[in-house]
Amino acid sequence: MSSPDDIRHFLDVLFRTAIKAADPVFCLPPHLPTPSVNGKTVVIGAGKAAAAMASALEQHWGNDVDLSGVVVTRYGHEVPTRKIRVMSASHPVPDAAGIAATREICNAVQNLSADDLVICLISGGGSALLVDPIAPITLDEKQALNRDLLKSGASISEMNCVRRHISQVKGGKLAALCHPATVMMYAISDVPGDDFLDIASGPTNADPTTCGDALAILQHYNINAAPAILTVLRNGIGETIKPGDARLHNVTSHMVATPQMALEAAAKLCADHGIAAHILGDSIEGEARDVAGVMAGIARQVQKYGQPFQAPCILLSGGETTVTIRGTGRGGRNVEFLMALANTLNGQSGIYAIAGDTDGIDGIEEIAGAMITPDTIARARQKNINIKDQLADNNGHGFFEKLGDHIITGPTLTNVNDFRAILVMDPTAL
Incomplete structure (x- = not known):
C-alpha cells in the first residue's frame, strides 16, 4: 500500500x-440437516438475510423434496425462491406489512404434528420485521415505541427485552406455536455476544427476563410509552416463554455466522x-x-x-x-x-x-x-x-x-x- x-x-x-464471510450461500448449507422423508418440512424466518437464507436452503434441499413456508425480509432484500414465499416489510420501524407477514408465518405452523419439522431462519433486523403487538397495543403505538428506543441510547439487549414483552411471537412464543413439531433454528448473529435471545428478539428461545425488566428499561431511559403498552407490561399480559417450558423441548438453535x-x-x-x-x-x-x-x-x-x-x-x-x-x-x-x-x-x-x-x-x-x-x-x-x-x-x-x-x-x-x-x-x- x-x-x-x-x-x-x-x-x-x-x-x-x-x-462475504457471512453470505448465507456459503455459511448456511454446512449446518443444515439431511432432508427428511417423515412428515412436512415448513420453513419460516425473519431478518435482513431471511430471503437469502431461504434461497440457500432451497439449493441445499433440491427440487424433489416437499418444502413450504414463509419468510419476511426488509424491503429491497428480496431474492427469488421456488417454494418458500418471501414477504417484505419495513425496518427499523415496523409497518402493517410486517404484521401481515408475521401472521402468515404463524398460519404456516398451525396444526403440525410430532413428525413435522420447522426450520426457522433468523437474522438481524428480525425484531422489526417479525411484529404482532399484543392487544390492545396498536401498530402506531408500537412504531412510536420503536422510534423512542432507537433514539434513547438503549443497548440492543435492552431494546429487545422491551420488544419481547409486547409481542405475540417473540421470546419463544413462535416456537411454542410450532409445538409438537421439531424446530431447528439457524441464526446469523448481529448482536454483541451472539445471544440467541437477542437475535430478532428470540422468537424460538426461552426468555428469563420479565415484564418488570421491560418496565424498568422504559423508566431508566425516560421513555413515555403509550398507556396500552404500560398496561400489557404491568399486568404481565406480555410475559414470554420461560426456561423449562415443555413446548420448547424439541427446539434447537444453531449459529451459522457471527461477527x-x-x-x-x-x-x-x-x-x-x-x-x-x-x-x-x-x-x-x-x-x-x-x-x-x-x-x-x-x-x-x-x-x-x-x-x-x-x-x-x-x-x-x-x-x-x-x-x-x-x-x-x-x-x-x-x-x-x-x-x-x-x-x-x-x-x-x-x-x-x-x-x-x-x-x-x-x-x-x-x-x-x-x-x-x-x-x-x-x-x-x-x-x-x-x-x-x-x-x-x-x-x-x-x-x-x-x-x-x-x-x-x-x-x-x-x-x-x-x-x-x-x-x-x-x-x-x-
Missing part, C-alpha cells in the same frame, strides 16, 4: 471480505498481504463517540510507543454501538463513530479507518458506512464544513457524502453487525 488510494482500496476490500467470523476473515486477508491484524473485540458496545475516543487512544499509543502492538498494523473490531440523537442530521452509528474518531485524531498522520454495517445500511439509509483519512478534516475545511458542527447535528451521512467518502454496497443480504478497521502506519515511514 504505497499510496493513499491504495490504502483506501484495501480498506474497502477488507470490509467486503468481512461481509467474529467476519473479523477473522478480514484478519486472514491482512495476513495474506503481510499486514499484522489484531482483533480488539467482536462485541464492543457503548456510545459511538466514546468508542471512537478509546480507539483513537489505542491507535495513537500504537503509533507513538509501539504498544500494545507494533505499527504498521490494522486494528479490527465489531459489535454495535449506540447513538443518543441530539441533532436533526442524517446519520448512523458507524458514521457517527468515524466523525468522532476523525475529530479526536485531528489530522494525525498515518491513521486511516473504515467503519460500516455489514447489512449495507447504517442507520436507516442505503449507505453502509464511510472512511476517514489523515486529511479528512482539512478537506472538510476546504468545503467550509466544520466537523464539530456536523457531529453535534448527528449528520454523519451528510458529512461524508460531501467529501465523497461514504460507502455504498447495496443490500448485502446478510448482517453480522458493524465492522471497523483502523490502519496505523509506521511513523518512521511517514
